Amino acid sequence: MKIGILGAGRIGATVARLFVAAGHEVVISNSRGPESLRALVAELGARGHAASVNEAAAFGEATLLAVPWHLAAAVPSSNLLRGKIVIDAMNPYKPEGGFYDLGDSTSSEEVLKRLPEARMVKAFNTIYYEHLATRGRKDLPVEERHAIYLASDDLPAKDAVATLIESIGFAPVDTGSLREGGRLQQPESPIYNQTFTAREARAFFRNELHKLADVLPDGALPRALEALGPLRAWPNKPPGSGKSGKY
Numbered sequence: 001m002k003i004g005i006l007g008a009g010r011i012g013a014t015v016a017r018l019f020v021a022a023g024h025e026v027v028i029s030n031s032r033g034p035e036s037l038r039a040l041v042a043e044l045g046a047r048g049h050a051a052s053v054n055e056a057a058a059f060g061e062a063t064l065l066a067v068p069w070h071l072a073a074a075v076p077s078s079n080l081l082r083g084k085i086v087i088d089a090m091n092p093y094k095p096e097g098g099f100y101d102l103g104d105s106t107s108s109e110e111v112l113k114r115l116p117e118a119r120m121v122k123a124f125n126t127i128y129y130e131h132l133a134t135r136g137r138k139d140l141p142v143e144e145r146h147a148i149y150l151a152s153d154d155l156p157a158k159d160a161v162a163t164l165i166e167s168i169g170f171a172p173v174d175t176g177s178l179r180e181g182g183r184l185q186q187p188e189s190p191i192y193n194q195t196f197t198a199r200e201a202r203a204f205f206r207n208e209l210h211k212l213a214d215v216l217p218d219g220a221l222p223r224a225l226e227a228l229g230p231l232r233a234w235p236n237k238p239p240g241s242g243k244s245g246k247y
C-alpha cells in the first residue's frame with residue numbers, strides 16, 4: 001500500500017519503519033521539510049521517501065495523521081484527502097497538559113469535521129510508540145498478538161487498516177463506530193496504553209464494558225458489545241480459515 005505520513009516524530013517515524021519493513025511504500029513529512037528527514041529516509045531504504053506535508057497527503061492511498069492534535073493547520077485541506085483513507089493516530093492533548101473538552105464529540109469526529117470527505121479510521125492512537133516499535137510479532141497467531149484498536153464508520157476503510165495492522169505483526173481489534181469506538185479509544189479509557197493481546201482485549205471488553213455504561217452515549221453499550229460479538233475474520237476471510245485473526 002502507498003501511505004502518506006504527516007508527522008515524523010515518535011509515532012510517525014515508528015510507523016514508517018514498520019510499514020516499509022512490511023513492504024509498503026511511505027512518504028513521510030514534518031513541519032521543517034524533507035531535508036530535515038534525510039537520516040530517517042536513509043534508514044527507511046528504497047520504499048521510504050520524505051516530502052512536504054501536502055505531497056505526503058497527496059501520495060497515499062492512506063494517510064496517517066501523527067502530529068500534535070492542537071496543530072489543526074498541520075492537516076492539509078480537505079481536497080487533498082478527499083476519498084482517501086485517513087488514519088487518525090492523534091489524541092486531543094493540550095500543549096500545556098490535560099485534554100481538550102470535546103463535549104459529546106470525540107477527537108476523530110472533530111478531525112472528520114475538517115476533512116468531511118475523508119474515510120476516517122481512528123487507529124494507532126492507543127499504543128505507546130515504544131510498544132509499537134518492539135511488540136509486533138508476525139510469527140504469532142493474530143489472536144495472540146498485541147492489540148491495536150480501530151474505530152470507523154467506513155467498513156471497507158476499516159478492513160484496509162485492519163489488514164495494514166496485521167501486516168506489521170499486530171492484531172486489529174474493532175471497537176465499533178467512530179463515535180462509540182472512538183470514545184473507547186480516548187486517553188484514560190481502560191484500554192488506552194495497555195498491552196492486551198487481541199484475545200485478552202476481547203475478554204476484557206466483554207467483562208468490563210458494562211462498567212463504562214455511564215460514560216458511553218445512550219445505546220452505545222449494546223452496539224459496542226455487538227461489534228465485539230461476531231467472530232469476524234480479517235482480512236475478509238470466514239472465521240477459522242487460515243492464520244488470519246478474529247477480532
Ligand SMILES: NC(=O)c1ccc[n+]([C@@H]2O[C@H](COP(=O)([O-])OP(=O)(O)OC[C@H]3O[C@@H](n4cnc5c(N)ncnc54)[C@H](OP(=O)(O)O)[C@@H]3O)[C@@H](O)[C@H]2O)c1
Pocket residue numbers: 006007008009010011012029030031032033053065066067068069071073074089090091092093124125126127128129130
Ligand atoms: N508518542 C506516543 O507514544 C503516541 C502514541 C499514540 C498516539 N500519539 C499521538 O500521535 C501524535 C504525534 O505524537 P508524537 O509523540 O509522535 O509527537 P512528536 O514526537 O512530538 O512528533 C510530532 C511530529 O509532528 C510534526 N509536526 C508538528 N507540527 C507540524 C506541522 N505544522 N506540519 C507537519 N508536521 C508537523 C513534527 O515535526 P517537526 O519536528 O518538524 O515540528 C514531528 O515530526 C499526537 O497527536 C499524539 O497524541 C502519540
